[in-house]
Ligand SMILES: Nc1nc2c(ncn2[C@@H]2O[C@H](COP(=O)(O)OP(=O)(O)OP(=O)(O)O)[C@@H](O)[C@H]2O)c(=O)[nH]1
C-alpha cells in the first residue's frame with residue numbers, strides 16, 4: 140500500500156486539531172491562524188470561557204510510526220465550510236474518516252448531516268466513525284437524538300460521545316473505525 | 324471583522340493598484356482566516372470570494388513550509404500558470420493580498436506593484 | 449359457541465392467575481371461554497424449557513398461543529407477559545372471530561418465514577414430541593452440513609438456554625419491573641445499587657472496564673448467593689454519597705450481568721435461527737468489552753445475519769457471538785428480522801490492508 144492515512148474532519152471548532160495532537164508522535168504541523176470569526180467567538184464566549192482563538196485554514200498533519208516502521212499519516216481538514224476545497228484534496232487515498240461534531244454548535248445534528256453528505260461517496264467506499272465532542276458544555280442534543288437521526292436515514296456508523304482532548308477517546312474512535320473497515 | 328472605514332481604504336488602494344498597473348486583472352484582500360475584505364477586478368468574472376479563502380490557505384501553507392525549513396517569514400507565493408500568474412503575499416499577520424494577471428511575461432510588474440501596495444496597506448491598517 | 453383453552457409450562461402462580469383472569473373477564477368476552485386441563489387451544493410459556501420444547505416439537509392438531517415477554521418466535525398468536533386484562537380480552541375475542549376450521553387446523557406454530565413448514569407425513573404415524581430432536585433447525589442443519597467446520601458452529605445439542613432468573617440478571621430485571629431501589633451484594637465484591645426510576649446504578653468500582661476477579665464475582669454469581677436489600681431512594685442516595693460511589697447507566701449492570709453469565713448459551717426464549725442486526729453502535733464507553741466485541745459490533749451494524757454466519761464471517765467462536773448477542777439484546781440494541789431479510793454486505797479486504805489495520809490498532813492500544 141502506498142500510503143496509510145486517516146483523516147479527521149467535522150464541524151468548526153469540534154476538536155480535530157486537538158484530537159490529532161493527542162495521538163501524533165510528532166508536534167502537529169498545523170496551519171491555524173487567529174480567528175476573525177465574530178459569530179463563532181460570540182457563541183463560544185457565552186458557553187465556554189476558554190474560547191477558541193485559532194482556526195485551521197489548510198490542514199493539520201500528524202504521524203504515528205507503526206511497529207514495522209511504516210508511518211500512519213493523520214490529516215485534519217479545516218472545519219469551516221468555506222475551505223471545502225481542502226476536504227477533497229485531503230481525503231484522497233485515505234483509509235477511513237473520523238467525523239467530529241461540536242455539540243455546543245448552533246446545529247450539531249445538521250452539521251453531522253452535512254459532513255455525512257459531503258463525504259458520502261468516500262464513506263460508501265470505505266467507512267467512517269462519528270465523535271460528538273463538547274457534550275460536557277452542551278449535553279443536548281443527546282446521543283439518542285443522533286441514534287434516531289442515523290437510524291431514520293439508514294446510516295450505520297459507529298458514534299460516540301468523546302472528548303477530543305482525551306487520548307482514550309480518540310483511540311476508541313479509531314478502534315471503531317478499524318473494526319468497521321475490517322468487518323463492517 | 325475590519326472597521327468599515329478601513330475596508331473602504333483597502334478598496335480604494337486596490338482600485339489604485341489596478342489603475343497604476345494595467346497588467347493586473349484582479350486583486351483581493353483577505354483575512355488570514357479566509358474572509359474577503361476588499362476586491363477589484365477588470366472586465367473578467369473571477370470567483371474572488373473563493374480566491375480569498377484559497378489565498379489564506381495557501382499563505383498559511385507557505386508560512387508552514389518556511390517555518391519548517393527555518394527560512395524566516397514567507398514573503399510571497401507565486402503560482403505561474405499556462406494562462407497567467409497569481410501572487411500571494413502578506414500585508415501583515417492578519418491580512419493577505421492576492422493579485423493576478425493573464426500576461427505570462429508580467430511577473431516583475433505584478434510583484435513590484437503588489438508589494439508596494441501591500442506595504443502601503445500595512446501602514447494604515 | 450363454547451371455547452376451551454388450556455396452558456402449557458406455565459408455573460403455578462401464572463396458571464392460577466390466568467384461570468382467575470379468565471373468570472374475571474367472562475362477561476366482556478364475545479363468546480364463552482373456559483379453562484380445561486386439556487384443550488386444543490394452548491397458551492404456551494416460551495420462557496420455560498418445557499414450553500420451548502413443546503413449541504418447537506410442532507405438535508399437531510393443536511392451536512398454539514405464545515406466551516412470553518417478547519415475541520421471539522414471531523408467533524402468529526402471541527400474548528405478552530405479564531398477563532393483563534386488555535390484551536387477553538383482545539386475543540380471545542379475535543380468536544373467536546376466526547372460522548372454526550381455522551382454529552381446528554394446526555397453524556404452523558413456528559412462523560412460516562423462518563422455518564419451512566414440516567413436511568406432511570404420508571403415513572398417519574405421528575411422532576411423539578419427545579422423540580424429535582430438540583435442536584433448532586438451523587443449528588442441526590449446520591451440524592449435518594459441510595464436512596468443513598463440522599461441529600464447529602453449532603450450539604450445544606442439549607439446547608441449554610441461559611436462564612437469567614437464576615443469576616444476578618434475573619434479580620436486576622425483577623427489580624426494574626417492580627421499580628424498587630435495591631442493593632445487591634455478594635461476598636468480596638463491591639455492592640451494586642440500582643435506582644430503577646432514574647435508570648442508573650452505582651458502585652464503588654471506578655473502572656467497570658477492568659473488574660478484578662473479586663469484583664467480577666457479583667456479576668457472575670447465582671442469584672441465591674446474592675444478598676438483596678430493599679432501600680428507599682433516600683437511603684440509597686445517602687449510601688451513594690457516604691461511600692462516594694460512581695454512577696453508571698443501568699445498561700452497564702444489565703450488560704455485565706449478561707456477559708458474565710451467559711457462557712455461550714442463548715438467552716431463554718430466543719429463537720436460535722433468527723437473523724439479527726444492531727440498531728445502533730453500542731456505547732462501549734459504559735459497556736465493558738474486549739476487542740473482539742468491537743469487531744462483532746461492526747459486523748452486526750452493517751450485516752443482518754444469523755448467529756452462525758456472524759461467527760463464521762468474523763472468525764469468532766459461536767460462544768462469544770452468543771454472549772455478545774445476549775448482552776446487546778438485554779439492553780435492546782438488537783433488531784430481529786425474518787430469515788428472508790438476511791443481508792450480507794459484500795466485503796473484500798486485501799490481506800496487506802488487513803495487516804495494516806491490525807498494526808494501527810496494535811500501535812494505538814499498546
Ligand atoms: N470542554 C470541552 N472542550 C473540548 C472538548 N473537545 C475539544 N475541546 C476543546 O475545543 C477546542 C477545539 O479546538 P480545535 O482542536 O482547534 O478544533 P478544530 O476542529 O481543529 O477547529 P477548526 O480547525 O477551526 O475547524 C479546543 O479548545 C479543545 O480543547 C470537549 O469534549 N469538552
Ligand SMILES: [Mg+2]
Nearest residue numbers: 155156194195
Ligand atoms: Mg483545526
